[in-house]
Amino acid sequence: MDSYKKPTLDKDLDKLSYMEEAAGSLGKGLVSTGLALLFVVLCGVVAGAYMFDMPGGAVIVAAAVIGAYMALNIGANDVANNVGPAVGSRAMSLVSALVIAAVFESAGALIAGGDVVGTISKGIIDPAAVSDPAIFTAAMMAALVSSALWINLATWVGAPVSTTHSIVGGVMGAGIAAAGISAVNWGTMSGIAASWVISPLLGGIIAAAFLAFIKTFIIYQDDKIAAARRWVPVLISVMAGVFAAYLAMKGLKKIIKIDLQTALMIGGAIALVTWTLARPLIARQSVGLENRNQSLRKLFGIPLVCSAALLSFAHGANDVANAVGPLAAIVHTAEFGDVASKVTIPLWVMAVGALGISFGLLLFGPKLINMVGQQITKLNPMRAYCVALSAAITVIIASALGLPVSSTHIAVGAVFGVGFFREWYTERSGRRFEYVSVKNGGKVSKVRPVRNREEQARRKLVRRAHFLTIVAAWVVTVPAAAALSGLLYFGLVRIIG
Template sequence: MFGFSTLLLVIIVLALIFDYINGFHDSANSIATIVSTKVLTPFQAVVWAAFWNFVAYFVFKEHKVANTVAKTIHPEYITLTIILAGIIAAIFWNLLTWWFGIPSSSSHTLIGGFIGAALARIGHFDVIEMYNLGKTVLFIFLSPIIGMFLAFIITIAINWIARKSPPYKAEKWFKRLQLFSSAAFSLGHGGNDAQKVMGLITVALLLDKNGGHALAENAPILKTMLENNWIPFACYTAIALGTMSGGWKIVKTMGTRITKVTPIEGVAAESAAASTLILTEALGIPVSTTHTVAGAIMGVGATKRLSAVRWGVTVNLVWAWVLTIPVSAVVAALIYWLLTIVFKLPA
């Protein structure tokens, strides 16, 4: 175990607070459809979602998403102050969007903050690992499209399979199935989102061990993460506790304002979103659960008719998605300068 300097301890605590906030910020994504279809009460839904968020700790062991986030910036440019500024900016933006009920991406908030703080220190884009950033940005657009496409196909398939079943009987069965589809979605949510700060905590540990000096390009980030099992355990616990706290302001937007969802459509939306999250976790791509489930809900609505989707709401969501990384980057740059100039932390 590495020694814990004061700055390192602050980073670990704030990183876990971010994971906790991520949980209650994104809990609405996990429970929106199952609450709007009245399969579970809001309280039952958050307990169910939190349980499966934590179960993801036992399922996802390779930590590919955490490794990608940690390597968004070249290791030799990272400092403890950059990590601290990025996490503070991410917490600020998450709380701000939660307060106004805007379902923005916690993932992209953190990545934007990390990049912004690094740019504030170095001043040029060479600090960014463009391949990792590129696939993250690409999936800002692809993850909701994949979720939408899968939900559209699954909904059509379900409606065809259940076409001869009495409506009341089909609804009864799909209310039961929605427990499983929501569990799968929460599992994917935990597996993807809990990993976001795991990589940053690991880099901070390595920096602290190295006396705050720059890391080598081939720094053993993933190996160190695997050797320190308390990191994933703490992060999965934090996000599960956050989910338990709920995110009631965002439930209305995700569960009812995009389109009205039935139990059958809830199964389709959650199954599509879960498949997308688990796929991207396997590929090591940090995606937004918000983007994914919103796309899936739109795909479900589009099977009725295009006008069933409230496109005005979705346009506002898209604006929040697009602005998250640059706004978080600017906020993180300001915080970095404040930490180094006013509080005299090492650059």
């Protein structure tokens, strides 16, 4: 027995190794925190350089610092929605996924993030009800601080809450504290609230539809590789067409105004070109692959990377409003001295949101990737592609309509849509039963689902506990952010006023 005991020297070396690992982890956390603090300070310096001579310069600098802090938290919490499925399916490494997300987040915010900023900053609170610039500024700052603190807390405990819920709840709570319930534009709020319910359902339906298409026309075909050569280029072209149509309609409007019909024509043309280029590429990739599902996953690598980039672009276009919407309203109020006129978005304000989201996801984002990418349901590259493309299409539609929907709701809804569809398809699909049937003596017997209830519960493809946890977090976020914002308003209005 003595021969199996670990020598004292080995034990001491193990202890030293554990101490080194712990010190390394602590050091990484301190570096991330230090870099984030440096970014926040730089944002304050830039704001001071632009607004130093203005009467409300100090308030603008404070708002810029808070807006930068808010953007960092959005990046830290919402990164899972963009790259979680890709990383969870092992189609992309964490480093490459974060780099792609950071680049396209910034591009989406700077190119197409303007319209939804107007909704978040002006559509929730009626400007006439808070016409005093000091009151309006205090309300916007309270909304920023409350939502940022709530998202930071959620990120710390590992909960993927909705940043859109947080900021909308913060704006609503501050508006009620400032001027009563009548200050809130309940028509706009009802439309936004409806989109919170509709968007995850729509995301789940679209993701399930794409997965059904892939299973029907590719996976459960006798020659999977030939089917993939035919349909994977089509899926890539759909993604490219959607992205091109959105960019033409939203991203180029400052140069040339393009209507919806023209944008769709441009998207169709780009889709055709992409399909032409993708066919030979997929054909080359499929040479020598075995006729099995594992081989199909390799062919979905490029579509998954592109869809993750598209989702990041759409997320930046939509969620930058959560960071800089109230900040833009504060800057406008301080510069022009009124609340009622239309908000213009300075470039430096957009840059604060875009860079803050990117830095937040690079520095703190990986913590929540496991929840969306691995813990809800098992994802492979094909399922992850359906989730990413579905979420991107849904977010793009919402951004085009100017609705600040929750990308968290959409992405998680798409993940649940894929998981629940897999459960249904596994238990009830006649095509699947026929494909996996066992031939015995020339007779075909279908594989039946397990009838034992405990075994069926164990084999569920979607973890119900995570579903309940996520829904509970969504429900709590709005009232919590609103209550915190209302309390903060009473303190800030005394300081600003």
